[in-house]
Amino acid sequence: MWRWLAEAFAVAAKDLRTEFRTRVAINSLGLFALTVLAAVSYTVGPYRIAAEDRPFLLAVLLWIVIFFAALAGLDRSFVKEEESHTAPLLRLAASPSAVWFGKLVFNLLVIYMLMAILVPLYCILMGYTIMMVWEFVLILVLGGYALAVITTIVAAIIARALTRGALFSVLSLPLLLPLMIFLIQGTAGVAEGTPEIVSSTVRAVLSMGGIMTIVSAALFPVVWSD
Amino acid sequence: MLRENAEMEWIVPKPVSEILKWVLLVWLAGVIVAAFFYVQPAEGFIGESSRIVFFHVPMAWVAVLAFLVSCVTSVMYLRRRDPKDDIRASVSAGLGLLFAVLATTTGAVFAKIMWGAYWNWDPRQTSITILLLIYAAYLALRGAIDDPERRASLAAVYAILAFVTVPFLVFVVPRIYWSLHPDTIINTRGANEFDSRYTQVLLASLVGFTYLYVWLYTIGCRIEEIRQRRRQEVL
Numbered sequence: 296m297w298r299w300l301a302e303a304f305a306v307a308a309k310d311l312r313t314e315f316r317t318r319v320a321i322n323s324l325g326l327f328a329l330t331v332l333a334a335v336s337y338t339v340g341p342y343r344i345a346a347e348d349r350p351f352l353l354a355v356l357l358w359i360v361i362f363f364a365a366l367a368g369l370d371r372s373f374v375k376e377e378e379s380h381t382a383p384l385l386r387l388a389a390s391p392s393a394v395w396f397g398k399l400v401f402n403l404l405v406i407y408m409l410m411a412i413l414v415p416l417y418c419i420l421m422g423y424t425i426m427m428v429w430e431f432v433l434i435l436v437l438g439g440y441a442l443a444v445i446t447t448i449v450a451a452i453i454a455r456a457l458t459r460g461a462l463f464s465v466l467s468l469p470l471l472l473p474l475m476i477f478l479i480q481g482t483a484g485v486a487e488g489t490p491e492i493v494s495s496t497v498r499a500v501l502s503m504g505g506i507m508t509i510v511s512a513a514l515f516p517v518v519w520s521d
Numbered sequence: 522m523l524r525e526n527a528e529m530e531w532i533v534p535k536p537v538s539e540i541l542k543w544v545l546l547v548w549l550a551g552v553i554v555a556a557f558f559y560v561q562p563a564e565g566f567i568g569e570s571s572r573i574v575f576f577h578v579p580m581a582w583v584a585v586l587a588f589l590v591s592c593v594t595s596v597m598y599l600r601r602r603d604p605k606d607d608i609r610a611s612v613s614a615g616l617g618l619l620f621a622v623l624a625t626t627t628g629a630v631f632a633k634i635m636w637g638a639y640w641n642w643d644p645r646q647t648s649i650t651i652l653l654l655i656y657a658a659y660l661a662l663r664g665a666i667d668d669p670e671r672r673a674s675l676a677a678v679y680a681i682l683a684f685v686t687v688p689f690l691v692f693v694v695p696r697i698y699w700s701l702h703p704d705t706i707i708n709t710r711g712a713n714e715f716d717s718r719y720t721q722v723l724l725a726s727l728v729g730f731t732y733l734y735v736w737l738y739t740i741g742c743r744i745e746e747i748r749q750r751r752r753q754e755v756l
Contacts, residue, residue: 448682452675456665465661469654470682473689476647499693503686510685514678517599521674 306397324368341422350486373454426488441504587617592684595677607673
C-alpha cells in the first residue's frame with residue numbers, strides 16, 4: 296500500500312516537475328481561461344444581464360470557461376508520454392494503477408490551481424455575488440474532482456489513438472455534460488441561496504465522481520497496457 | 522484474429538430466423554394498424570398525439586437495450602478477447618444510435634403537437650441528445666484507431682464509461698429538473714396508467730421492435746464478420 300502510494304506520488308511529482316519546466320499544460324489551460332474570461336467580461340460585463348437572470352447565466356458562463364479550459368490542456372498528461380516516447384519506460388517503472396492515480400493527482404492539482412485563480416477573478420470581474428460561499432467551495436472541489444477523473448481516463452484513451460487533439464473534446468464532452476448540468480444548477484443554487492438544490496447537486500456530483508473513479512480504476516490497466 | 526471456420530453469428534437458429542422474418546413483417550404491420558384503429562386516443566392529449574407512444578416507447582426501449590448489449594459485449598471482449606465480441610459491441614452501438622435518433626424524432630413530433638415546439642430542451646430531450654453524442658463519439662473513436670486489437674479494447678473501455686453515464690441521464694437529470702415529459706412506464710408511483718387496449722398494443726409493439734433489433738443485429742454481425750474475414754484474406 297505504502298509502496299503503491301509512493302509510486303503514485305512519484306508519478307505526480309515527476310509530472311509537476313516537468314510541467315513547471317515546460318509549462319505546456321498550465322500555459323494552455325491558464326491562458327485559455329484568462330482569454331475567455333477577458334472576452335466574456337468585455338462583452339457581457341457586470342451590468343448586461345438582468346438581476347433575476349444573474350445567478351443562473353453567470354453560473355453557465357463560469358462552468359463553460361472551466362470545462363473548456365480543462366479540455367484545452369488536460370490531455371497533455373498522457374499525450375506527452377506518448378509523444379516523447381517515455382510511456383514504455385513508465386510502464387516498466389510503475390504499476391498501472393499507480394500511474395493512473397499519479398496522473399489523476401496531477402490533473403486534480405492543475406484544475407484546482409486553475410480554479411483558485413479563475414473563480415475569484417471571475418466573481419470580481421462579473422460582479423457575481425454568492426450567497427452561500429462554503430457550499431460554493433464544496434461544489435467547486437467536488438466538481439473539480441469529477442472533472443479530473445473523467446478527463447484523466449479519456450486522456451489515457453486518446454493518447455493511444457491517431458488524431459488526438461480534436462478527439463479529446465469529442466470523447467470528453469458527452470461524458471462531462473451531465474456533470475456540467477448538475478454543477479450549473481448547483482452554482483445557480485448557491486448564488487441564490489437555495490439549500491435544496493445544493494444538496495441534490497452535491498449528491499449527484501458525488502455519485503458521478505465516485506462511480507467514475509471506480510470504473511476508471513478498474514479499466515485503466517486495459518487502456519494503459521494494451 | 523477471426524478463425525477460418527468460425528461459426529456465423531446466429532442468435533436464433535437459421536431456419537427459425539427465416540420464418541420469424543416473415544412473422545415480424547406481419548406482426549409489425551398488425552401493430553401499426555392496431556395503433557391507429559384498435560385504441561382510442563387517450564384523454565389529456567391533444568388530438569391523436571397519444572398514438573405516438575406505440576412507436577416512441579419501443580424506440581427508446583430498443584435504444585437502451587442496444588446500449589446495454591454494447592456494454593455487456595464490451596465487458597466480454599475485455600474478459601476473453603474474442604474479436605467477435607468487438608463486432609457485437611460495435612454493431613449494437615450503431616443500432617442503438619439509429620433507434621435513439623428515431624426515439625428523438627418521434628419525441629420531437631409529439632413535443633410539437635403537445636408543447637408547441639419541436640425542441641425546447643426539456644430534460645428528456647437534453648438527456649437523449651447527450652446519449653446521441655456519446656455514441657457518436659464512440660463511433661468516432663473507433664474510426665481514429667488503426668490497430669484492430671487496440672481499437673477493440675479502447676472502444677470497449679469507452680463503451681463501458683459511456684454506459685455508466687446513462688443512468689444519470691435517464692434517471693437523475695429528469696428527476697432533479699422539472700420536465701414536461703409524461704410519466705414513464707416505470708414511474709415513481711408504480712402504477713400502470715394505460716387501459717387494457719393500450720397495454721396490449723404497447724406490449725405487442727415492444728415485442729415486435731425488440732425482435733426487429735435482434736434481426737438487424739444478427740445481419741449486422743454477419744456482414745461485419747464477412748467483411749473482416751475478406752480483409753484478412755486480402756492481407
